[in-house]
Amino acid sequence: MTAVEPAEAASGPPPRHRIELAALQGTWRHELALFRRYWRSQSFASMFEPTFMMLAFGYGFGSLMAVIGDYRYLDFVGTGMVGTAALFTSVFPGMFNAYIRRVFQHTYDAMLATPLDVHELVTGEVTWIAAKSSVYGCAPLIVAMAFGLDPSAGMLLVPLIVFVTALGFGLLGMWTSTIVPSINSFDYVITGVVTPLFLVAGTFFPISALPGWVHVAAQFNPLLHCVELVRHAVFGVRPLADAGHFGVLLLFAALMWVLAVRGMRRRLIG
Amino acid sequence: MTTARSLAGASSSPSGGGGPAIALRGVVKRFGGLAAVDGLDLEVPAGICLGLLGPNGAGKSTTMRMLTAQALADEGTIEVLGHPIPRESKRARAQMGVVPQQDNLDEELTARENLEVFARLYRVPRAGRRAAVDAALALAHLTGRQHTRVDDLSGGMRRRLLIARGLVHRPRLVLLDEPTVGLDPQLRAELWGLIDALRAGGTTVLMSTHYIEEAERLADECALMSHGRVTARGTPADLIARHAGSSVVEHYGPPERLAEVESLARAAGLPTRRTGPSVSVLRAESIPDSLADALGPDGVRRAANLEDVFVVLTGEQVD
Numbered sequence: 257m258t259a260v261e262p263a264e265a266a267s268g269p270p271p272r273h274r275i276e277l278a279a280l281q282g283t284w285r286h287e288l289a290l291f292r293r294y295w296r297s298q299s300f301a302s303m304f305e306p307t308f309m310m311l312a313f314g315y316g317f318g319s320l321m322a323v324i325g326d327y328r329y330l331d332f333v334g335t336g337m338v339g340t341a342a343l344f345t346s347v348f349p350g351m352f353n354a355y356i357r358r359v360f361q362h363t364y365d366a367m368l369a370t371p372l373d374v375h376e377l378v379t380g381e382v383t384w385i386a387a388k389s390s391v392y393g394c395a396p397l398i399v400a401m402a403f404g405l406d407p408s409a410g411m412l413l414v415p416l417i418v419f420v421t422a423l424g425f426g427l428l429g430m431w432t433s434t435i436v437p438s439i440n441s442f443d444y445v446i447t448g449v450v451t452p453l454f455l456v457a458g459t460f461f462p463i464s465a466l467p468g469w470v471h472v473a474a475q476f477n478p479l480l481h482c483v484e485l486v487r488h489a490v491f492g493v494r495p496l497a498d499a500g501h502f503g504v505l506l507l508f509a510a511l512m513w514v515l516a517v518r519g520m521r522r523r524l525i526g
Numbered sequence: 527m528t529t530a531r532s533l534a535g536a537s538s539s540p541s542g543g544g545g546p547a548i549a550l551r552g553v554v555k556r557f558g559g560l561a562a563v564d565g566l567d568l569e570v571p572a573g574i575c576l577g578l579l580g581p582n583g584a585g586k587s588t589t590m591r592m593l594t595a596q597a598l599a600d601e602g603t604i605e606v607l608g609h610p611i612p613r614e615s616k617r618a619r620a621q622m623g624v625v626p627q628q629d630n631l632d633e634e635l636t637a638r639e640n641l642e643v644f645a646r647l648y649r650v651p652r653a654g655r656r657a658a659v660d661a662a663l664a665l666a667h668l669t670g671r672q673h674t675r676v677d678d679l680s681g682g683m684r685r686r687l688l689i690a691r692g693l694v695h696r697p698r699l700v701l702l703d704e705p706t707v708g709l710d711p712q713l714r715a716e717l718w719g720l721i722d723a724l725r726a727g728g729t730t731v732l733m734s735t736h737y738i739e740e741a742e743r744l745a746d747e748c749a750l751m752s753h754g755r756v757t758a759r760g761t762p763a764d765l766i767a768r769h770a771g772s773s774v775v776e777h778y779g780p781p782e783r784l785a786e787v788e789s790l791a792r793a794a795g796l797p798t799r800r801t802g803p804s805v806s807v808l809r810a811e812s813i814p815d816s817l818a819d820a821l822g823p824d825g826v827r828r829a830a831n832l833e834d835v836f837v838v839l840t841g842e843q844v845d
């Protein structure tokens with residue numbers, strides 16, 4: 257907020273994409289206050305869900321098809337589940353928190369009366385979500401290690417991969433929260449969008465097992481790129497391919513940011 | 527109310543140097559086909575409490591929301607604390623406190639946490655944040671309940687917290703949108719004390735209300751708003767003198783009698799208003815003797831008040 261604009265621009269729209277750290281810190285402070293209250297239940301769910309899934313899938317399928325391609329099935333699922341954790345811990349808070357705080361609690365309305373603009377609100381909310389996801393996203397890896405996955409230096413990249421993935425999906429959730437007519441409509445989004453994303457990403461079985469056209473369509477699923485990146489980080493980086501995967505995730509996040517900010521602005525500024 | 531005063535005492539002259547705290551010129555805001563604000567001109571000088579008085583639907587809340595750029599005007603120009611809106615809205619918002627009509631506290635957090643979050647959002651420097659939160663709690667008389675979750679606070683406590691939240695950063699300008707709507711008379715009086723102290727501390731206050739008594743008690747000046755524009759403006763005494771005269775005569779009686787009084791007064795060019803079982807003739811001091819004889823001796827004389835002005839100018843009844 258340093259440049260003084262010419263007077264004729266005075267009534268025009270406010271500058272759109274400047275993001276002030278102080279504004280983000282305000283939203284993080286709000287999240288922190290809530291997190292202090294809910295971290296126990298949230299953390300419990302994020303740790304134990306992958307554990308149960310791993311047990312179920314590991315002992316269910318694992319004994320039948322012990323190897324997928326070059327991977328042990330348990331290693332395949334453990335790394336795949338990092339992707340599902342990244343998806344679920346971002347898209348759901350993105351949808352529900354944004355909807356509840358905007359429509360039911362009017363928290364966003366209150367916050368926007370302070371020196372905080374809509375694009376900063378969206379950015380603050382999603383960076384918090386993604387930071388949490390990047391922690392919770394590691395839970396399946398830790399569980400997998402307990403099931404015999406070998407630790408590797410590349411694993412240190414996983415939080416970053418999950419962070420960028422969660423940015424995109426958190427923003428997807430926030431964007432859909434500005435589209436749905438009521439909170440119950442999220443059922444359609446979950447069944448029609450989130451579940452297919454989660455199933456066709458090579459998390460629990462390789463997509464090569466699916467028909468050709470699904471294989472092609474899956475390339476447009478950001479979660480697939482996340483899962484690929486995670487597997488490569490854990491089992492061996494492939495620089496060129498991985499730069500591509502990472503680029504897709506960044507592009508997805510950028511696109512979702514534009515859509516989420518636009519949707520929220522439409523809903524919050526009359 | 528020393529805490530209120532110290533909290534409010536941060537006022538200094540506006541950055542434009544003596545300009546008005548708020549200036550709206552020719553502002554229009556439409557929702558679909560409806561012009562909620564329809565050519566509004568309004569200036570609020572720094573340091574006063576201006577009562578924005580108008581019936582429900584007059585456009586008071588919409589006006590408030592435009593001042594924080596949470597609603598964007600279709601036409602006209604808006605300046606708040608010397609900053610053009612919405613262009614420099616953020617800088618204006620940093621120095622203003624907003625108390626919305628609709629309670630939007632975070633119910634899942636405690637009173638203190640709500641204030642801590644907003645101290646941060648309003649960018650109170652770290653060193654002063656704790657003291658700012660303590661002062662706001664004291665102002666709202668909630669120090670003893672600071673660790674109670676908002677959904678466990680009573681309606682009156684929530685209102686006080688809502689006001690305190692808008693004051694936590696010692697704003698130069700405070701927007702109060704119907705601050706006491708729906709509260710019982712005792713709680714209302716309590717909040718009036720709080721608002722009064724704020725004004726006494728030099729903070730500029732724009733307060734919307736449809737309670738005449740509230741405007742009369744708290745406002746240095748009133749702007750009467752109706753159908754999206756200001757129809758009259760002045761000190762309460764000013765407005766009364768101009769639109770209702772100094773005294774009013776109330777006549778009681780059966781409907782035929784009331785109708786008769788009405789037509790007699792109107793014929794003499796005097797404004798009237800109906801209040802349930804009575805008709806009031808305004809500007810009673812200028813009733814000519816001939817009319818006084820015709821009206822008869824059954825009238826009860828009283829001083830004119832702001833309510834008379836409100837009813838005459840807006841055509842609305844008061845609740």
Ligand SMILES: Nc1ncnc2c1ncn2[C@@H]1O[C@H](COP(=O)(O)OP(=O)(O)O)[C@@H](O)[C@H]1O
Binds near residue numbers: 560580582589
């Ligand atoms: N977001 C909105 N969409 C459509 N109409 C609105 C909206 N906000 C306010 N209005 C309408 O604008 C008019 C003025 O409303 P408001 O500013 O809330 O009045 P007041 O606060 O004086 O009661 C009303 O007729 C109201 O229904």
Ligand SMILES: [Mg+2]
Binds near residue numbers: 587627703704
């Ligand atoms: Mg209103």
